[in-house]
Amino acid sequence: MATVTKETGFVRYACIRQKLPREIVMLRGTGCKWRRCRFCDYHLDASTDTEANYRLNKQVLSYVTGRYGILEVINSGSFTDLDEKSMQAIIDTCHARAIRQVHIEFHWMDRLQVAPLKERFAGWGIELWAKMGVETFDIPFRKSYLDKGIDTPSSSPTPEDIACYADEVNLLMGLPGQSTESMLEDLHIALSLFKRVCVNVMTANSAPIQPDQRVILRCRTFVLPAYRDNPRVDILTDNSDWGLGEELPPGEVARSEG
Numbered sequence: 001m002a003t004v005t006k007e008t009g010f011v012r013y014a015c016i017r018q019k020l021p022r023e024i025v026m027l028r029g030t031g032c033k034w035r036r037c038r039f040c041d042y043h044l045d046a047s048t049d050t051e052a053n054y055r056l057n058k059q060v061l062s063y064v065t066g067r068y069g070i071l072e073v074i075n076s077g078s079f080t081d082l083d084e085k086s087m088q089a090i091i092d093t094c095h096a097r098a099i100r101q102v103h104i105e106f107h108w109m110d111r112l113q114v115a116p117l118k119e120r121f122a123g124w125g126i127e128l129w130a131k132m133g134v135e136t137f138d139i140p141f142r143k144s145y146l147d148k149g150i151d152t153p154s155s156s157p158t159p160e161d162i163a164c165y166a167d168e169v170n171l172l173m174g175l176p177g178q179s180t181e182s183m184l185e186d187l188h189i190a191l192s193l194f195k196r197v198c199v200n201v202m203t204a205n206s207a208p209i210q211p212d213q214r215v216i217l218r219c220r221t222f223v224l225p226a227y228r229d230n231p232r233v234d235i236l237t238d239n240s241d242w243g244l245g246e247e248l249p250p251g252e253v254a255r256s257e258g
């Protein structure tokens, strides 16, 4: 298990102004417990020093103003990787800034912890939306190629099973082997069962699976145009589209907001 892999150094606060305007923070936890997805390397933003994580997260949360009444919290993993003091700091920040809706991310393995967290937030008058990284509803692809950690050798949750826990899903497009039809089918299923969808177009990183530019072209040409103005669909064509993740001098967590 890795210990500290990266200190602050990233933009960790931003505002999303389109579709569902909200503030977004990228907090740091102990790290994704799965770490096996063959397309991912962003689980490297983690530290086993929970006190240092809390200090960092508290600093990041201090940038939140409540201007939109909605906050999205990501942490390069699942919300269960955040320490308890950071979780309470999220609640306290929302309470202080009159934020009434929070979006968090989780891995399928943590699904049973979603309902208790929703209850906890509801106790503070905050509606919690849980977003799950599904990437695709094509089970063999997700299971054998992506190694997403949702499927076991003997069973796979249906989209309806996933909808019992998730309000929103992340989809990943632009991978070798994806077809126009499979990408359209993923969006069709996602929009029929979930409140919102975030489409991430694959970008190059250090993971074994790398983007396929021909698939990306098909995605941009035949899939995404119909959804560009859909208020329920966020489209990220680059990891930094929301303004997070850019490297900063040590100690800084945000660019100044106008």
Ligand code: SF4
Binding pocket: 032, 033, 034, 035, 036, 037, 040, 041, 042, 043, 076, 077, 107, 133, 148
């Ligand atoms: S995609 Fe999510 S679950 Fe998979 S290794 Fe990366 S952080 Fe972990």
